Amino acid sequence: SYELTQELSVSVSPGQTASFTCSGDKLGDKYVSWYQQKPGQSPVLVIYQDVKRPSGIPERFSGSNSGNTATLTISGTQGMDEADYYCQAWDSTTGYVFGSGTKVTVL
Amino acid sequence: EVQLLESGGGLAQPGGSLRLSCAASGFTFSRYAMSWVRQAPGKGLEWVSGIGRNGGSTYYADSVKGRFTISRDNSNNMLFLQMDSLRGEDTALYYCTKDQVLEPSEGEFDMWGQGTMVTVSS
Numbered sequence: 001s002y003e004l005t006q007e008l009s010v011s012v013s014p015g016q017t018a019s020f021t022c023s024g025d026k027l028g029d030k031y032v033s034w035y036q037q038k039p040g041q042s043p044v045l046v047i048y049q050d051v052k053r054p055s056g057i058p059e060r061f062s063g064s065n066s067g068n069t070a071t072l073t074i075s076g077t078q079g080m081d082e083a084d085y086y087c088q089a090w091d092s093t094t095g096y097v098f099g100s101g102t103k104v105t106v107l
Numbered sequence: 108e109v110q111l112l113e114s115g116g117g118l119a120q121p122g123g124s125l126r127l128s129c130a131a132s133g134f135t136f137s138r139y140a141m142s143w144v145r146q147a148p149g150k151g152l153e154w155v156s157g158i159g160r161n162g163g164s165t166y167y168a169d170s171v172k173g174r175f176t177i178s179r180d181n182s183n184n185m186l187f188l189q190m191d192s193l194r195g196e197d198t199a200l201y202y203c204t205k206d207q208v209l210e211p212s213e214g215e216f217d218m219w220g221q222g223t224m225v226t227v228s229s
Contacts, residue, residue, distance in 0.1 A: 001169065033215035035152070042202060042219040043152065054217060086152050090213050095166050096142065096154035 002091035004099035011105045012077045020102045022070040022087030030089045032070040034063060037101075038083045046085075047072060074104070082106045109133035109218055111203045116223030119193050127223055129186040129203030137161075137181040140206035140214060143188050145199035146222075155201070156188065157211030166211050171197075193227045200224050 005023045012018035022032060032050050035043040045054050047063035050070065060075045070089075074081050087099040115127040127143070142157040156177040157166045165177050176189040186203055200222040208214035 031213045031215070035216075037152075042221055043216075044219070045215055045217050048207070048215040048217070084151075088152075088154075088215065090211070095168060096144075096157065096211065098144075098152040098154060101151045 002089075002094040002097050004087055004089060004097050006085075006087060006099040006102045008100075009103040009105065011107055012074075013107055014079060015076055018074040018077050018081070018104055019071055020085065020104070022072075022099045023068055024089065024097075025068060027068050027070055027089060028066045030065075030091070032063065032065045033088045034061075034072045035086045035088065036081075036083045037086065043086065077104075077106055079106050109205075111205065111218055111220035113201065113203045113220045113223035116201060116225045118226045118228065119190075120229050121194060121227055123193050123227070124189070124191045125193065125225060127188040127190065127201055127203075127225070129220060131184045131186065131203075131205070134205070134218075136179075136184040138209070140208055140211045141179060141186045142204045142206060142211060142216065143177065143186075144202045144204050144216065144219075145197075145225075146202070147196075147199040150199075153199075157206070158186070159210040164210055190225070193225075195227050198225060198227050 034047040037043040050065040084101045112130045143155040158177045174192045178187045202222045203220040204216035205218035206214040
């Protein structure tokens with residue numbers, strides 16, 4: 001089955017840039033989406049089709065995907081960005097796959 | 108306002124059954140694929156099952172294949188998940204999600220409900 005691997009946690013200072021990755025075999029050949037989940041809340045789509053931002057998502061969120069690695073970058077990180085972030089892709093054999101999640105802490 | 112409202116969760120015994128429902132509103136339900144995604148307490152997200160816009164194509168995670176059945180009623184904007192032969196590892200918050208594509212494929216979930224909790228325990 002297809003698997004996606006994410007860093008367990010990332011720490012960032014307010015105003016700085018946070019980047020974290022999602023790795024999978026030939027992931028660059030697939031579309032990757034990213035979801036933000038705050039404690040006690042439902043996930044929210046922040047990036048889809050590798051680089052697109054849904055309406056209402058701040059420009060400080062950006063994505064990229066190439067080779068075996070997709071990256072979510074938060075520029076000028078704010079305290080409200082503290083959350084768990086999950087990557088997701090589709091595999092024709094496994095179906096939809098989520099990464100294990102990265103906990104972003106804004107110190 | 109786009110809304111997904113899940114119901115039907117609760118306590119079930121191992122080997123038992125539950126049927127989850129999701130009422131959709133605020134968008135043309137019949138145009139989009141839908142999925143169920145679950146999250147065990149303190150754990151990450153796990154896709155469970157997806158269904159195409161017409162209900163003709165269904166997809167399941169290996170962990171639930173043969174035990175869960177997804178279906179939809181486009182006339183009433185409803186999504187369902189019949190869960191049989193429940194196990195302790197099925198304990199989770201189950202989210203109803205809207206896909207941005209017609210069929211489960213290279214898509215993403217742009218809307219999520221608040222979830223309904225399923226607990227499997229004797």
